Amino acid sequence: MKNRKTIYAIIALLFACILYIYDNYDVEEKNISFSSNFNYLPTSTTGQIIHHNYYSLSYNEKFEQAEWVAYELTLEHLSNQNFKRPYFEKDSKVKTQSANYKNYKNSGYNKGHLCPAGDRKFSKEAFNETFLTSNITPQLYEFNAGIWNRLEQKVRYWVQKYDKLYVITGGVLSKNLKTIGSEKVAVPTQFYKIILDYHQPKIKAIAFLIPHKASEKGLYNFVVTIDEIENLTGIDFFPELPDEIESKLEKSSNYTNWNFRNF
DNA sequence: CTGTCAATC
DNA sequence: GATTGACAG
Numbered sequence: 001m002k003n004r005k006t007i008y009a010i011i012a013l014l015f016a017c018i019l020y021i022y023d024n025y026d027v028e029e030k031n032i033s034f035s036s037n038f039n040y041l042p043t044s045t046t047g048q049i050i051h052h053n054y055y056s057l058s059y060n061e062k063f064e065q066a067e068w069v070a071y072e073l074t075l076e077h078l079s080n081q082n083f084k085r086p087y088f089e090k091d092s093k094v095k096t097q098s099a100n101y102k103n104y105k106n107s108g109y110n111k112g113h114l115c116p117a118g119d120r121k122f123s124k125e126a127f128n129e130t131f132l133t134s135n136i137t138p139q140l141y142e143f144n145a146g147i148w149n150r151l152e153q154k155v156r157y158w159v160q161k162y163d164k165l166y167v168i169t170g171g172v173l174s175k176n177l178k179t180i181g182s183e184k185v186a187v188p189t190q191f192y193k194i195i196l197d198y199h200q201p202k203i204k205a206i207a208f209l210i211p212h213k214a215s216e217k218g219l220y221n222f223v224v225t226i227d228e229i230e231n232l233t234g235i236d237f238f239p240e241l242p243d244e245i246e247s248k249l250e251k252s253s254n255y256t257n258w259n260f261r262n263f
Numbered sequence: 264c265t266g267t268c269a270a271t272c
Numbered sequence: 273g274a275t276t277g278a279c280a281g
Contacts, residue, residue: 085266087274110266118264145265145281153264 038198040166042068043236050093050134054126055115057134058235059091060173063186064099065137068170068235069114073159079121083128091134098134103181112139114169116152137171138180138187142214151193151208151219154260158195161259166196172209172232188212192229194237196249203241204257205249220260226250 041049044058045067055071088101088111104111114135120126139148159165171188178187194207209224209232226237227250238246 084275112265116265139266141266142281149265149281156264 039240040072040168040196040198040238041070042168043239045234048095050091052093052129052132054120054129055135057114059094059096059098059134061094061096063171063173063177064103064183065173065185066114066134066170067173067233068168069135070166070168071115071119072164073119073155073167074164075159077119077122078156078159081121083121083124085117086128086131088131088133088136091132094134098132099181099183099185101133101136103183103185104136104138105181107138107180108140109138109180109187110141110144111136112144112148115167118152119156119167137191138185139191140212140214143212147210147215147217147219148191151210154219155193155195157261158197158258162197162199164198166198168194168196168237170233170235171212172229174232190232192224192233194226194229196238202257203245203249205238205252206255206258207253218260220255223253223255225253 041056042058046058046060048059048061050057050059055069057066057069059065060067090100091098101111111133113130114137115130117127117130120130155165155167170192171186172190172192173186173188177189179185180187189212190209191212192207192209194205196205197203205226207224207226207229208219208222209229210222230236230250237250241249
């Protein structure tokens with residue numbers, strides 16, 4: 001009788017353990033794959049993170065531009081509406097004052113959007129919000145209208161396939177960059193873009209690092225690891241992902257899960 | 264799409 | 273400075 005009770009107790013205990021493990025496994029899966037309020041924002045090296053209605057950024061006063069701009073892009077955001085381009089304004093939320101657009105005048109560089117206007121065409125308000133000087137960086141025309149534009153279009157193409165993406169973009173702000181204008185807006189020599197597809201069961205990411213010059217090369221030639229961009233910028237991307245997933249994601253430069261079509 | 268510039272009020 | 277339209281990759 002004693003033995004039987006012991007065996008029952010052990011069985012009950014095992015059952016409880018299995019339930020416990022199963023339950024936790026389930027919870028973890030849910031947190032990783034289905035949480036709707038996943039915080040995708042990178043860390044800030046400057047402590048000046050600004051949230052607009054339709055994108056966020058971390059402003060770096062020394063370089064007079066954002067070190068990153070981050071936003072969510074969904075299928076519903078894509079639109080064929082056309083809005084008139086407004087003038088660029090200073091970002092009133094930047095305490096240290098974002099650069100005046102006149103710095104770009106006759107500089108030889110264009111005002112390149114970090115959060116593209118084309119990704120915020122679902123409303124006039126969202127579209128206009130991208131025309132803040134905290135959201136631009138000096139770019140060569142041939143670069144901006146060329147390979148960089150191709151990358152932005154590729155992101156819009158991927159959204160149609162993958163439904164919802166997190167996009168993080170910036171110039172690499174390193175020492176001794178050339179500057180333009182009286183406020184000395186720095187001209188990055190490379191730009192990066194990181195895209196996260198936060199879908200179950202396979203979270204995937206891809207990162208691009210593109211030299212600031214015209215190029216006719218295929219975009220896949222510029223795929224790098226997120227770790228490489230972190231090393232260059234000192235920014236920690238996706239710090240809120242579970243460490244195991246983050247580390248695996250960020251050391252990979254495998255892009256076979258991303259459809260490049262003809263590129 | 265990505266942008267600039269000139270003309271006009 | 274605001275608006276409109278032409279232009280270029």
